[in-house]
Amino acid sequence: MATMKIREARQAYTSQLEALRSRQRKLLKEKEENDARFKYGSGEEAWNGGSGVVLELSEEYRKRAKELQEKIDQVKEQIEEHVKLRDQVIELEVGIANAEVAKQQGEAMQEYGEEVAKCLEIARRIANGDKVPASDEKKLMDFNMEVYMAAKNMAVMNADKKHKEYESLWEEKEEEKVDQPDPHEMAGDTQINVEIPDIGMEEI
Numbered sequence: 001m002a003t004m005k006i007r008e009a010r011q012a013y014t015s016q017l018e019a020l021r022s023r024q025r026k027l028l029k030e031k032e033e034n035d036a037r038f039k040y041g042s043g044e045e046a047w048n049g050g051s052g053v054v055l056e057l058s059e060e061y062r063k064r065a066k067e068l069q070e071k072i073d074q075v076k077e078q079i080e081e082h083v084k085l086r087d088q089v090i091e092l093e094v095g096i097a098n099a100e101v102a103k104q105q106g107e108a109m110q111e112y113g114e115e116v117a118k119c120l121e122i123a124r125r126i127a128n129g130d131k132v133p134a135s136d137e138k139k140l141m142d143f144n145m146e147v148y149m150a151a152k153n154m155a156v157m158n159a160d161k162k163h164k165e166y167e168s169l170w171e172e173k174e175e176e177k178v179d180q181p182d183p184h185e186m187a188g189d190t191q192i193n194v195e196i197p198d199i200g201m202e203e204i
Helices: 006-047 053-127 134-143 145-157 171-176 183-188
Strands: 002-005 191-194
Touching: 002 006, 006 053, 006 183, 006 191, 053 134, 053 145, 053 183, 053 191, 134 145
Parallel strands: none
Antiparallel strands: 002 191
């Protein structure tokens, strides 16, 4: 078992898969060449009337073909194992990313609800003829110009009443704001314990 980032584990499996598939292609090519030599050798001996050598060649080629097929089957199993492990890591990565997206969307909806509530409170204050910061007025204008104009019209009607002066509803909150992490980067950077099977350094 090894501890590494999901991104690193995915890359490790992918790299080993490339090596295994390259090994598989070489083995298949050698088996094909071995089979071709066997057929050609057998044909030549038969054409020359046979000398008994063909039996020795036949046994040698069959033995080599069996060895190659065993290696091909072994590599195939390794490839299937690596694909399975890599897919599990990818599934985990996607799951973590989706969970973070859902979390951020939930936070965004909550934040939007708070923004709406603040804009409506600003509209109420303006309608009462109270003084609010210019930045808060702009927030209301950007949110809904019709609501802003309606509040300003109401303010004219309440011009003779006693008024309050308010500080911004946003200033403190905006100072606390932090950037949300990228869900895919966050998932890729998550540390996990994984098994990276040894594919060996066998040469064909």
